Amino acid sequence: MSVYACPKLLQNLSPELKKRMQGKSCFNFKEVDEQLFKELATLTKAAAAKFSDDKFIEDLRKTQNRR
DSSP states (O other): OTTTTOGGGGTTOOHHHHHTEETTTEEOOSSOOHHHHHHHHHHHHHHHHHTTOHHHHHHHHHHHHTO
16 A cells, blocks of 8 residues: 555544554454445545656655665
8 A cells, every 4th residue: 555655644544543554554354344444445545646646656766766
């Protein structure tokens, strides 16, 4: 998930969804929670939009090349 490259995407997560996080981009669920799934879908769409942005990709590559 692109939250590795853009952690700002996680700033608006609800406390409930943050509790489901394991690691930087893994979310664990033991049962269906429609509200949290909707929030996760919104996060996924925002992440996909970031990776469709040519400027974001260009900046990301520049950062990686400095390493």
